[in-house]
Amino acid sequence: MLSNDHLPARTWEWLKVNDIDLKDTNGLLASATVNEHNIPAGGAGETPVYIDCKVGGTESPASLHNFNIEAGASGTVIQFITTDGGNDLSGDFVLQNRYHIASGGSFTLIQVQNLNDGWKFYNDCSGVCDDGATFRRIQIVLGGGYTYMGEFCDLTGEKSRFICDIGYNIGGTHNLDMNYVADHHGKNSGSDIHVSGVMSDHASKIFRGTIDFHRGCAGAKGAEIEEVLLLDDTIENKTVPLILCDEEDVEGSHGATIGRLDENLILYMKSRGIDEDEIYTMMAHARIDSVASLIPDMEARDRVSEMICGPIERECLRK
Amino acid sequence: MDDLLKIEGLKAKVEDTEILNGIDLTIGRGEVHVIMGPNGAGKSTLGSCIIGDPRYVKTGGHITFKGEDITDAPTDKIAKMGVFLSFQNPIEVPGITLANFIRTALELKTGERIRMWDFRKSLEATMKLLGMDTSYADRDLNVGFSGGEKKKAEILQLLMLKPDLAILDETDSGLDVDAVHIVSKGVEEYKKQVGGALLIITHSTRILEALHVDKTHVLVDGRIVDHGDAGLVNEINDNGFERFINCENCKNDDCEVKKKLNDAK
Numbered sequence: 001m002l003s004n005d006h007l008p009a010r011t012w013e014w015l016k017v018n019d020i021d022l023k024d025t026n027g028l029l030a031s032a033t034v035n036e037h038n039i040p041a042g043g044a045g046e047t048p049v050y051i052d053c054k055v056g057g058t059e060s061p062a063s064l065h066n067f068n069i070e071a072g073a074s075g076t077v078i079q080f081i082t083t084d085g086g087n088d089l090s091g092d093f094v095l096q097n098r099y100h101i102a103s104g105g106s107f108t109l110i111q112v113q114n115l116n117d118g119w120k121f122y123n124d125c126s127g128v129c130d131d132g133a134t135f136r137r138i139q140i141v142l143g144g145g146y147t148y149m150g151e152f153c154d155l156t157g158e159k160s161r162f163i164c165d166i167g168y169n170i171g172g173t174h175n176l177d178m179n180y181v182a183d184h185h186g187k188n189s190g191s192d193i194h195v196s197g198v199m200s201d202h203a204s205k206i207f208r209g210t211i212d213f214h215r216g217c218a219g220a221k222g223a224e225i226e227e228v229l230l231l232d233d234t235i236e237n238k239t240v241p242l243i244l245c246d247e248e249d250v251e252g253s254h255g256a257t258i259g260r261l262d263e264n265l266i267l268y269m270k271s272r273g274i275d276e277d278e279i280y281t282m283m284a285h286a287r288i289d290s291v292a293s294l295i296p297d298m299e300a301r302d303r304v305s306e307m308i309c310g311p312i313e314r315e316c317l318r319k
Numbered sequence: 320m321d322d323l324l325k326i327e328g329l330k331a332k333v334e335d336t337e338i339l340n341g342i343d344l345t346i347g348r349g350e351v352h353v354i355m356g357p358n359g360a361g362k363s364t365l366g367s368c369i370i371g372d373p374r375y376v377k378t379g380g381h382i383t384f385k386g387e388d389i390t391d392a393p394t395d396k397i398a399k400m401g402v403f404l405s406f407q408n409p410i411e412v413p414g415i416t417l418a419n420f421i422r423t424a425l426e427l428k429t430g431e432r433i434r435m436w437d438f439r440k441s442l443e444a445t446m447k448l449l450g451m452d453t454s455y456a457d458r459d460l461n462v463g464f465s466g467g468e469k470k471k472a473e474i475l476q477l478l479m480l481k482p483d484l485a486i487l488d489e490t491d492s493g494l495d496v497d498a499v500h501i502v503s504k505g506v507e508e509y510k511k512q513v514g515g516a517l518l519i520i521t522h523s524t525r526i527l528e529a530l531h532v533d534k535t536h537v538l539v540d541g542r543i544v545d546h547g548d549a550g551l552v553n554e555i556n557d558n559g560f561e562r563f564i565n566c567e568n569c570k571n572d573d574c575e576v577k578k579k580l581n582d583a584k
């Protein structure tokens with residue numbers, strides 16, 4: 001079972017912002033093998049573990065990973081989800097990550113998605129953070145047809161933390177559906193969800209961000225911030241922030257900046273000889289760059305840089 | 320000397336307000352011109368109109384640059400042709416570093432890929448000349464810069480982009496004595512390295528000290544009401560704009576404002 005559509009309230013149905021159907025994924029998940037990963041107590045995985053998901057080739061249509069981070073251990077996993085083969089390939093792919101981070105442990109999951117537009121991608125992640133544990137998630141979405149991605153982070157432990165940074169640049173008819181839940185149970189637990197994206201053409205996006213403060217999580221703090229740059233009038237953009245509160249001593253906040261580039265900024269850049277297309281490209285890449293710069297591994301950052309710099313090969317430089 | 324910029328009868332308005340009421344101005348290659356005038360005279364509007372700011376509607380006249388009519392040309396084309404406007408209030412550009420911004424502008428201007436090593440060397444040498452900490456190269460353009468650093472970043476762009484005409488819109492305003500000195504040094508360096516023309520909009524003489532001023536123009540109510548050599552700058556500094564506002568004392572018998580006033584009498 002995926003948790004992309006799970007929310008402990010009926011709000012979405014009333015708002016009619018939850019029309020995805022995940023039933024088709026059950027068959028794919030049933031046929032997949034589960035990859036178990038363990039980082040032993042006190043271990044520090046200084047070298048990140050790379051998991052390349054080359055969709056469309058010999059790769060199974062589903063990939064499941066369980067990560068167990070023992071007490072005090074830390075580890076980083078980098079997943080690149082790319083298309084293997086021609087651009088005409090299409091299909092469904094499910095990636096599911098489960099984690100358990102024991103006391104004082106930390107786990108960073110970095111995902112970079114650059115699929116072609118024929119793919120329907122289900123990217124599911126959920127897990128539990130014990131006392132003082134930290135789960136860090138960095139996601140970059142550069143391509144795909146339909147992308148359903150989500151997170152359900154159970155902040156059970158006291159002072160447990162969930163930090164999530166998402167950057168996306170979607171165009172064409174890419175449909176991006178996001179659901180992120182920080183489920184606060186532990187005292188003084190914290191969550192930060194930061195989403196920064198660019199939309200163009202006929203792309204559509206929905207971001208549901210939920211901070212759920214359960215009774216007993218006194219001192220917990222949660223924040224979600226979204227910044228969207230809209231490049232065309234034909235896009236469809238929806239944002240559904242939700243803060244549920246069953247505890248008095250908590251702080252929850254949401255902020256969103258949705259809009260176009262400021263005309264003064266455009267004029268300033270034009271006054272240096274930079275044309276409008278280039279300005280939008282630069283600003284779009286800047287959003288992804290700001291998330292990519294959080295990736296601690298230089299090799300992964302370089303790969304992201306190559307992926308996003310490809311389209312800005314300027315006409316004047318092709319000679 | 321060849322005409323680099325020629326403005327004939329330029330009229331412009333923003334929304335319903337006429338700001339420029341027929342400007343004639345010719346700048347030759349390598350010349351230094353100074354525009355002075357009281358607040359609200361239209362000095363910045365003139366700079367904005369030359370660079371093609373679409374918020375100003377040109378209702379009459381023509382602007383020619385290097386013999387090509389740029390009256391209705393888009394800003395990026397005018398800039399690529401070699402016009403540079405140093406903004407009075409430089410804009411913050413989050414996400415784009417100062418180095419990337421300049422490198423992109425240079426590549427687009429020259430149409431050639433610039434080797435990172437060469438670019439970085441040249442950029443850092445220029446930053447040092449302007450007394451800028453080189454770490455600013457990797458900071459988002461103008462984001463969190465002090466007023467002085469923003470103005471230095473403008474002059475840095477001027478020196479790196481090497482335009483044929485630089486319009487400096489009150490680049491020296493709001494700066495302390497040391498910062499004005501550094502900015503002046505940068506402008507002097509631009510003259511030395513590039514030999515380009517300058518149109519300097521200013522209220523003070525400090526930025527002009529190291530430059531040879533060819534012509535000074537006084538702009539009042541959207542018209543150039545007087546012009547002269549560098550001596551006019553000193554005269555204005557001593558006596559202010561009073562005599563230009565009170566047109567009776569104006570020496571320029573061709574002045575439209577004066578003519579109108581005389582006609583009214």
